[in-house]
Amino acid sequence: MLSVQNVHKKMGQTNVLTNVSFDVTPGEIFGFLGPNGAGKTTTIRIITGLMPATHGSVTVDGFDVSTERQQALSRIGAIVENPAFYPYLTGRENLIHAMNLIPGLKKIDLNALGALVGLETKLDMKVKQYSLGMKQRLGIARALLHNPKVLILDEPTNGLDPAGIANLRNYLRHLADHRGIAILISSHLLSEMELITDRFAIIDQGQIKSVQDGEAKTESVILCKVGREQMNEALDVVALAFDEVKIIQQSAETFIVPRPETDIPRLLKHLVERDIAVYQIGMKHETLEEQFLKLTKKEGGTTNAFITSQ
Amino acid sequence: MRSLLANEFMKWRRTIKPLVALGMYTGIIVLTYFIVRSGDNPGDAETFVNYATMAAMTFLGIFTIVFTAEMIGNELKFDTLKHLLMSPYSRDRILLSKLVAALLIMLAQFVFILAVTYGFALTLDGELTLEQFRNVLLSVSSGVFVIFLTLMFSVVFKSVGVVIGFTVLANFVSTMIGGLLITWKPAIAKWIVFLHTDLSIYYQSPGFMETMGVTIWFSAFYVLIHIIAFYIITALVFRSKTFAE
Numbered sequence: 001m002l003s004v005q006n007v008h009k010k011m012g013q014t015n016v017l018t019n020v021s022f023d024v025t026p027g028e029i030f031g032f033l034g035p036n037g038a039g040k041t042t043t044i045r046i047i048t049g050l051m052p053a054t055h056g057s058v059t060v061d062g063f064d065v066s067t068e069r070q071q072a073l074s075r076i077g078a079i080v081e082n083p084a085f086y087p088y089l090t091g092r093e094n095l096i097h098a099m100n101l102i103p104g105l106k107k108i109d110l111n112a113l114g115a116l117v118g119l120e121t122k123l124d125m126k127v128k129q130y131s132l133g134m135k136q137r138l139g140i141a142r143a144l145l146h147n148p149k150v151l152i153l154d155e156p157t158n159g160l161d162p163a164g165i166a167n168l169r170n171y172l173r174h175l176a177d178h179r180g181i182a183i184l185i186s187s188h189l190l191s192e193m194e195l196i197t198d199r200f201a202i203i204d205q206g207q208i209k210s211v212q213d214g215e216a217k218t219e220s221v222i223l224c225k226v227g228r229e230q231m232n233e234a235l236d237v238v239a240l241a242f243d244e245v246k247i248i249q250q251s252a253e254t255f256i257v258p259r260p261e262t263d264i265p266r267l268l269k270h271l272v273e274r275d276i277a278v279y280q281i282g283m284k285h286e287t288l289e290e291q292f293l294k295l296t297k298k299e300g301g302t303t304n305a306f307i308t309s310q
Numbered sequence: 311m312r313s314l315l316a317n318e319f320m321k322w323r324r325t326i327k328p329l330v331a332l333g334m335y336t337g338i339i340v341l342t343y344f345i346v347r348s349g350d351n352p353g354d355a356e357t358f359v360n361y362a363t364m365a366a367m368t369f370l371g372i373f374t375i376v377f378t379a380e381m382i383g384n385e386l387k388f389d390t391l392k393h394l395l396m397s398p399y400s401r402d403r404i405l406l407s408k409l410v411a412a413l414l415i416m417l418a419q420f421v422f423i424l425a426v427t428y429g430f431a432l433t434l435d436g437e438l439t440l441e442q443f444r445n446v447l448l449s450v451s452s453g454v455f456v457i458f459l460t461l462m463f464s465v466v467f468k469s470v471g472v473v474i475g476f477t478v479l480a481n482f483v484s485t486m487i488g489g490l491l492i493t494w495k496p497a498i499a500k501w502i503v504f505l506h507t508d509l510s511i512y513y514q515s516p517g518f519m520e521t522m523g524v525t526i527w528f529s530a531f532y533v534l535i536h537i538i539a540f541y542i543i544t545a546l547v548f549r550s551k552t553f554a555e
Contacts, residue, residue, distance in 0.1 A: 101397035
């Protein structure tokens with residue numbers, strides 16, 4: 001549905017994007033992750049026709065954004081950077097303004113659209129009286145106004161409270177599953193992205209570092225907790241049992257064995273046979289944050305601009 | 311195109327400024343009316359129309375600069391320009407809708423000024439001539455010119471204040487220098503476009519233009535060339551600029 005192929009963007013002497021490629025299929029929520037300045041917004045600006053690519057192509061439903069602009073852009077709904085409105089107009093007037101920007105759009109039931117994003121009673125208020133969360137919801141209503149095939153949301157959870165984020169998550173899931181909309185979400189809030197996305201790409205310094213699907217989204221390891229006094233003995237037992245596996249001691253009481261879940265019974269058996277008291281054992285999933293840090297080599301960096309939770 | 315124009319009119323009429331503008335036009339016309347009527351030598355309808363339209367047209371010039379500058383300046387201020395540029399309409403069409411809206415808004419205010427002025431003039435003695443009406447109509451040419459100039463500045467500069475400042479300054483300085491040159495170097499003065507924008511001057515102060523040896527057709531053509539050039543520059547900048555922060 002949305003295809004970004006070998007997009008390159010040069011500004012002056014700087015390569016802002018280098019061969020950025022990914023596809024978003026109908027009904028899929030695709031996360032576009034990266035720290036501030038990684039190139040997320042530049043990519044979105046190119047997809048939405050706000051900026052031309054130096055080379056490469058972006059197609060929406062088969063229409064090229066640069067050469068078949070009208071067909072391509074009429075299939076996109078987007079919030080770029082932040083939801084911007086005319087503050088002296090009401091929410092309804094802002095939606096009418098957006099309707100007028102789409103050629104050939106039939107009359108829309110704005111009340112129903114307002115109700116969809118929980119603004120049914122607020123549509124006739126001037127936007128300058130809206131909170132950031134209300135603006136965010138109005139922005140989503142505006143992006144969905146013309147029933148787009150591709151929805152692009154740049155940092156959509158900014159300004160939303162936890163309940164608002166949960167509602168948005170459910171709503172996006174509904175849009176993807178029931179209306180088959182391809183959704184691209186850019187964010188630096190990894191914990192949120194982990195809950196929303198089916199697949200994700202990690203971009204850093206203008207380059208896609210990784211595109212992963214939901215199945216392979218996280219690597220898993222066995223996490224085991226034993227008594228402090230038996231830690232050294234436990235490490236020896238595990239080292240003997242799992243030859244050539246690098247055991248990592250995480251704390252005075254926990255260690256990690258990078259093995260699949262099927263190895264838990266064997267590990268447990270070896271420990272129990274040596275009378276080592278096991279307090280806890282289970283799988284630990286590598287978080288998106290850990291994957292991101294691994295890919296962008298920013299572990300422990302003090303200048304890391306990445307925010308992991310709100 | 312109609313829907314784009316509807317957007318521009320909605321954004322214009324929902325601010326307080328149009329009401330302020332109409333109030334000021336009415337105020338200055340009413341003030342002129344009372345001065346003309348209650349003076350020691352009460353003026354007739356023709357005198358009133360001359361003074362009232364001259365005063366109101368000065369305000370119209372200022373408000374035209376403000377409204378035109380805000381057409382793009384406010385989009386940048388509210389960060390809403392990206393929504394216009396993301397729309398399936400081409401940038402050329404977006405820009406054209408702003409130009410047409412600015413022209414129609416200026417003309418609507420001009421019609422309002424004419425209606426109020428002639429309404430009051432009917433209560434005064436003396437005849438209103440077609441020649442005078444023609445002169446008033448010709449004076450609208452300076453409003454058209456200023457729209458093209460302001461639109462050009464507004465795609466170059468981000469701040470509405472800077473756009474207004476530059477437009478007023480360009481008008482003021484060029485007219486001042488032109489005025490000096492008419493006396494000393496009329497052959498050079500005739501190439502200053504700001505001296506040609508108000509075509510009614512050919513009937514109101516014909517000697518002024520005779521000094522430069524130009525005709526109304528020269529002025530009209532010279533202004534036309536300029537507004538075309540301004541629009542080409544505006545369209546090229548608007549087409550290529552990313553307007554990103």
